[in-house]
Amino acid sequence: MPQSEEDLFPSTPGKIKSDRNHYNTMNRTFHRCFSSTSTMFLWALFLIALTASYLSFQSFVASGSRYLHHTSHNSVGDLHWEKQIRSSAQIHRQNGFSVLVTGAAGFVGSHVSLALKKRGDGVVGIDNFNDYYDPSLKKSRRTMLESHNIFIVKGDINDQRLLAKLFDIVPFTHVMHLAAQAGVRYAMENPMSYVHSNIAGLVTLLEQCKTSDPQPAIVWASSSSVYGLNEKVPFSESDQTDQPASLYAATKKAGEEITHTYNHIYGLSITGLRFFTVYGPWGRPDMAYFSFTKNILQGKPITVYRGKDRTDLARDFTYIDDIVKGCVASLDTAGKSTGSGGKKRGAAPYRIYNLGNTSPVTVPALVRILEKNLKMKAKKNVVEMPGNGDVPFTHANISLAQMELGYKPTTDLSTGLRKFVKWYLTYYGYNQGKGNSVNL
Numbered sequence: 001m002p003q004s005e006e007d008l009f010p011s012t013p014g015k016i017k018s019d020r021n022h023y024n025t026m027n028r029t030f031h032r033c034f035s036s037t038s039t040m041f042l043w044a045l046f047l048i049a050l051t052a053s054y055l056s057f058q059s060f061v062a063s064g065s066r067y068l069h070h071t072s073h074n075s076v077g078d079l080h081w082e083k084q085i086r087s088s089a090q091i092h093r094q095n096g097f098s099v100l101v102t103g104a105a106g107f108v109g110s111h112v113s114l115a116l117k118k119r120g121d122g123v124v125g126i127d128n129f130n131d132y133y134d135p136s137l138k139k140s141r142r143t144m145l146e147s148h149n150i151f152i153v154k155g156d157i158n159d160q161r162l163l164a165k166l167f168d169i170v171p172f173t174h175v176m177h178l179a180a181q182a183g184v185r186y187a188m189e190n191p192m193s194y195v196h197s198n199i200a201g202l203v204t205l206l207e208q209c210k211t212s213d214p215q216p217a218i219v220w221a222s223s224s225s226v227y228g229l230n231e232k233v234p235f236s237e238s239d240q241t242d243q244p245a246s247l248y249a250a251t252k253k254a255g256e257e258i259t260h261t262y263n264h265i266y267g268l269s270i271t272g273l274r275f276f277t278v279y280g281p282w283g284r285p286d287m288a289y290f291s292f293t294k295n296i297l298q299g300k301p302i303t304v305y306r307g308k309d310r311t312d313l314a315r316d317f318t319y320i321d322d323i324v325k326g327c328v329a330s331l332d333t334a335g336k337s338t339g340s341g342g343k344k345r346g347a348a349p350y351r352i353y354n355l356g357n358t359s360p361v362t363v364p365a366l367v368r369i370l371e372k373n374l375k376m377k378a379k380k381n382v383v384e385m386p387g388n389g390d391v392p393f394t395h396a397n398i399s400l401a402q403m404e405l406g407y408k409p410t411t412d413l414s415t416g417l418r419k420f421v422k423w424y425l426t427y428y429g430y431n432q433g434k435g436n437s438v439n440l
């Protein structure tokens with residue numbers, strides 16, 4: 001047992017002091033040493049504390065600036081920003097929903113947001129306003145939505161902290177997930193943008209939804225392109241969908257599988273909607289009917305693809321108002337998610353529906369309708385369909401959606417294109433001049 005200080009503090013590890021003098025010398029040395037060590041220790045502590053407070057200050061500034069970055073439109077994260085979100089999310093009908101609409105400045109997103117708002121649901125949008133096509137069209141859609149008190153947060157669905165913040169502010173009952181990298185042929189030019197939005201973005205969103213309490217029910221946009229090289233017509237939900245013809249289609253198919261796992265593991269209520277070539281006012285400029293209209297008006301040639309053996313390509317073009325009805329009906333019939341905080345409590349619905357028109361029209365017929373409406377002749381370049389991800393035709397069987405959602409498309413292509421052309425001319429003018437005075 002150690003008896004004295006001497007025994008307790010050997011000056012050198014492993015060495016035992018033998019005489020008193022030596023002990024005194026050692027003791028002084030020790031005290032000098034100890035006092036300088038303790039000073040150093042205190043200094044070290046001080047420096048650590050200083051570094052820690054500097055780092056935490058930095059991260060505070062970083063996190064603050066993340067949500068307080070100033071855009072021309074709003075200061076993300078500040079009190080005014082939160083107020084706009086809360087006001088936009090306010091429900092004005094009995095048993096109404098609070099819906100987060102992703103891709104709200106997009107074509108389908110803006111229409112669905114408006115329909116929900118008009119019937120009294122709370123709607124908050126999120127959109128990254130990327131430049132896949134002219135962002136000024138997205139901004140005009142935003143302006144139109146703002147006039148109906150719908151607020152769109154500028155941000156990416158890959159921003160996990162932003163999503164968490166939104167769910168903190170609003171306990172969303174539903175998510176209408178329409179943000180995506182669209183377009184079949186562009187996937188060859190920019191494949192990673194599809195992975196970013198349609199895979200990574202989807203997973204980020206699902207991760208947020210799974211941990212939310214309450215968990216929202218999710219309705220999201222899949223695509224008719226998942227049928228790929230399927231030849232059985234019309235396309236039914238039970239048909240094989242394991243032969244996608246484009247990366248775009250593959251990411252949408254992957255989305256169906258990914259959402260299935262979140263349904264299975266976490267009890268998220270999922271409804272996937274396979275949209276068939278949606279068109280209409282406020283549409284997407286990258287789509288054929290839109291770019292054809294622009295070129296015809298400008299006297300520029302259009303390229304019409306043709307399939308093997310000179311067969312015309314055909315699409316089951318579906319008018320936007322019909323799609324909106326299908327989206328809203330999907331939200332209305334979506335069962336609840338069963339989990340919370342990342343824990344499943346029971347089985348939740350997993351549904352997939354075709355939302356098409358059930359009457360395919362060939363691309364040359366589409367051009368003829370446009371010519372009639374524009375009272376101008378198109379300069380056509382007919383070329384063989386390049387191997388760029390296109391499929392020769394699409395044709396939806398909608399009986400499942402009819403039975404379970406009450407979905408019933410009512411607009412044929414002639415009527416729908418007439419409405420589109422009317423909007424186009426009001427918005428852009430005959431000479432492509434920009435007009436912003438259009439209301440939906």
Ligand SMILES: O=C(O)[C@H]1O[C@H](OP(=O)(O)OP(=O)(O)OC[C@H]2O[C@@H](n3ccc(=O)[nH]c3=O)[C@H](O)[C@@H]2O)[C@H](O)[C@@H](O)[C@@H]1O
Binds near residue numbers: 183278303306390
């Ligand atoms: O239904 C769907 O799932 C998909 O519908 C459209 O894809 P797509 O049907 O290819 O629509 P368009 O790009 O408007 O093409 C329509 C038809 O016009 C043809 N086309 C397109 C462009 C062109 O310059 N010439 C031409 O003949 C295409 O080959 C196709 O047959 C959308 O762009 C996709 O985002 C969506 O997921």
